Amino acid sequence: MSNVVKNWAGNITFGARRRHLPRSVAEVRDLVAAGGPLRVLGSGHSFNRMADTTGDLVDLLGLPRIVEIAADRRTVRVDGGIRYGELADRLDSEGLAVHNMASLPHISVAGAVTTATHGSGVGNGNLATSVAGIELIRGDGELVTLRRGDAGFDGAVVGLGALGVVTALTLDVVPAFELRQYVYDDLPRASLEEHLPEILAAGYSVSLFTNWASEDINHAWFKRTEPMPEGPYFGARPADGPRHPVPGVPADNSTEQFGVPGPWHARLPHFRMEFSPSTGAELQSEWMVPLDRALEAIDAVARVRERIAPVLQVNELRTVAADDLWLSMNYQRASLGLHFTWIADTAAVLPAVAAVEEQLAPLEPRPHWGKVFTQDAATVRGRYPRFADFRALAQQHDPAGVFRNAWLDDILGT
The missing domain is CATH 3.30.70.2520 (Alpha-Beta Plaits)
Known part of the structure; x- marks a missing residue:
């Protein structure tokens, strides 16, 4: 597939050699196993070079849509390419909801989670706080699952793309309101x-x-x-x-x-899904x-x-x-x-x-x-008491640096 030229805002021109649109998790595993550098492109709604790479970009939009509601109706499992607007329609039709949404319903769930994107409300955690389970392909191509309460889970959810490719997430849901x-x-x-x-x-x-x-x-x-x-x-x-x-x-x-x-x-976002929010x-x-x-x-x-x-x-x-x-x-x-x-x-x-x-x-x-x-x-790292633990977790899941880029090297201090 042809290279992605720019991000959503147009201020970043990606340096990737190729852009891939895998149609299955197996294809994603093969891409990762082939070696990096490799980064995942969500909806392109980032404004710095965190998603850039001199290697390959992987776009998960082509993955089969998954919206699997648990029998107890407390969680839903979704694929790594789904966007909030699409998920919201599916959940609402089942009488369910996520606890909050960002200003734009157009953004990808996995991309929002990995950057701790959020809506508003003094009682509402950011969108990543609804994650109960995360499935990711680590640097050696192996698919691993982490669930809330597992060692490293709290470090993996807001992962900046440093641990692997998120192919599925399990999210808490609540009754529609x-x-x-x-x-x-x-x-x-x-x-x-x-x-x-x-x-x-x-x-x-x-x-x-x-x-x-x-x-x-x-x-x-x-x-x-x-x-x-x-x-x-x-x-x-x-x-x-x-x-x-x-x-x-x-x-x-x-x-x-x-x-x-x-x-x-239809009320939590500031913008309607059926319209482009801006140019x-x-x-x-x-x-x-x-x-x-x-x-x-x-x-x-x-x-x-x-x-x-x-x-x-x-x-x-x-x-x-x-x-x-x-x-x-x-x-x-x-x-x-x-x-x-x-x-x-x-x-x-x-x-x-x-x-x-x-x-x-x-x-x-x-x-x-x-x-x-x-x-x-260095200043940013100093704001996070568990940053050293995160850096160790990233090394554990991606020792060869398959998912690294210049932006992430700078943030991690390596």
Whole structure:
């Protein structure tokens, strides 16, 4: 198959010799057994070179779709190429759901899990926390299965593609549920000062969006099981029309608002599955900081808002519960995520990224693995108490370095 030229955003041109679209797990094992370097391409929704390689890219989209619901209806086994939108439709038809979804339903389940991608909600762990079992082909071509509670499981789930090719995952599921989505305009900065914890906990999932034109928040999105109270909310006004997360952009591809009840998978993402969420003409960064220091983080970004505003499309603030996955950005730390959607100009964006990192440094920010950051690898490693254990686990599963690339060598410090 012809080479993949660029990622979803278009800022990365892959250096792979070949791109493979295997049709079976056996074909994947043969590719791995032939030796590396080799990396797996998910939905291409990463913004750095974590998926790049000078060897071969493996695209799992061609694997047969698997959606096997356990007899007790508590878990589902899925293939390594399925995307959340497709999985959501299948689960909902069976009266089931996953606990949360990211902003985009278009991303692959395995890719989201291996980078600890997430939605929002003070009670919701990131998407990797739903993993109960992982099947991967390690560096020697052998297929291994790890289940929750097994030695190394907590290190393998958010694996950055360093341990092997994830061919299947078993996920926790819950009964399907309905949500209502409400959007409010112009949340005052004073309300954050007085009520930020209450605001962030005012829904199953909550997101605040600002372009930092001022210190106020442009839009507050609440995804709830119960109706919102009438009138303004913490000083913000109910939106008089549908909104897109980026202020001023038409809301055609946004999920339904105004409190209309709907299925979980049609409200948790910000964007409808049937639409492309954007042209991809953007870069993204995100950092996780301790939730109990959320207001400090917001104030830190506010100090550089005039420096970042020219290259910023929108900054989303959201929450993620703590977990015990070794390389999760939320490892043993309930978090505020500060997600930045930038313009598609790397040279102009990188100084803004560095400015945000400098301001957030006292809060020990953990960058999203799949997005743009400039923190040096040694600093990033120092944010993770179990990083040395992860490095040993990667060596155990891939001693020959089949899955290594320059980005991963830098992160691992080898």
